Amino acid sequence: MDTLQVGQFGLVLQQAKAPLIVPLLKFLVVVCLGMSVMLFVEKVYMGIMIIFIKLFRRRPVKYWKWEAIKDDVELGNSAYPMVLVQIPMYNER
Template structure:
C-alpha cells in the first residue's frame, strides 16, 4: 500500500528515488542544516556582543558631545576670507533639464566666500535642448 509521501505517483520508482536521494539529496540537506546552525550561532554571538557594548556605553555614559567640540568659523579681519577652506562643488548631470537651473542656482546660493568656492558642472548630456539651456 502506498503511503502519503509515495514518490511513485510522480513517476519515480522507489529504487530510483533511493538511488538519487542517498548520494545527492541527503548530503545537500546535511550541509544546509550545518550552515543554518552556524548562522544561528553567529547571530547569537552578535547579539551577545552588542549587549555587552550597550552595557559598556551605558555604564561609562559615553557621549559624542563631550568628545567633539564644533566651533563655527569666525570672521577674522587680518586673515579675511582665507580662514575659510577652499570648497569644490561638483554637479554631475546627464540629460536632466528639469533640475539643471535649480541645482546650479542652489550651488551658487551657498553662503560661502566667492573666492573660496569653485563650482563645476559636469554635464555629459546628449540632448540638444540642454545645450541651449547651458548657453543662456
C-alpha cells in the same frame, strides 16, 4: 510511454536522493546553524557593550571640528567642501 517515463524519473529521483540530496541538505542545515550562532553571538556582544556604555557613561570621541568655515576672500569657494548632487531623472521620485 509517458507513464513509463514518469515512473523512471521517480525511480531515478529516489535513487539520487540518498547520495546527493540528503548530504546537501545536511550541509545547508549546518550552514544555517552556524549563521544563527553568529547572530546570537553578535546580539550578546552588542548587549554587553550597551551595558558597559550605560554603566560607565562613556561618550563617543568627537573627531571632527564643528566650527564655521572662516571667510577668506582669496580662497573663494575652494574653502567649502565639494558636494555631489544627483539630478533625478524623469522616472525617479
